Amino acid sequence: MHKLTSAELPAALAQVPHWRYQDERGGLIARQFVFHDFVQAMGFMTQVALVAERSNHHPEWFNVYNRVEVVLTTHDVQGLSQRDIDLAQAMERIAAAWPPQEPA
Numbered sequence: 001m002h003k004l005t006s007a008e009l010p011a012a013l014a015q016v017p018h019w020r021y022q023d024e025r026g027g028l029i030a031r032q033f034v035f036h037d038f039v040q041a042m043g044f045m046t047q048v049a050l051v052a053e054r055s056n057h058h059p060e061w062f063n064v065y066n067r068v069e070v071v072l073t074t075h076d077v078q079g080l081s082q083r084d085i086d087l088a089q090a091m092e093r094i095a096a097a098w099p100p101q102e103p104a
C-alpha cells in the first residue's frame with residue numbers, strides 16, 4: 001500500500017465521482033450519504049463496518065439522524081491510498097442497495 005502520487009490521483013478519483021477530494025492531512029476524500037431515517041443510516045453503517053473490519057481499513061464518520069458524513073484517508077501513509085478508493089466504492093454499492101426494497 002502506498003500514498004497515491006499526484007500523477008495517480010486523477011484516475012483514482014475518477015473511480016469515485018460522488019466523493020470530493022480535499023488536500024488536508026496529505027489527502028482525503030469525503031462524502032455525505034442521506035437515508036430515509038436513522039435506522040436506515042445505522043443499517044448502512046453496520047454493513048460498512050463489516051466490510052471495513054474485513055478489509056482492515058476503517059472510515060472516519062459522523063452520523064446525525066439520517067445523515068452519514070464520511071472521510072476516508074489512510075493513516076499509515078498519511079494520505080490517500082487505493083484502500084480509500086476501494087472502501088468508497090464498497091460504500092457506494094452498499095448505499096445503492098440499501099434499504100432492501102420490500103418484496104412487492
Ligand SMILES: C[C@H](O)[C@H](O)[C@H]1CNC2=NC(N)=NC(=O)C2=N1
Nearest residue numbers: 056057058059073074075076077
Ligand atoms: C494496525 C491496523 O492494521 C492499522 O491501524 C490499520 C487499521 N485501519 C486503518 N484504517 C485507515 N483508514 N487507515 C489506516 O492506515 C488503517 N490502518
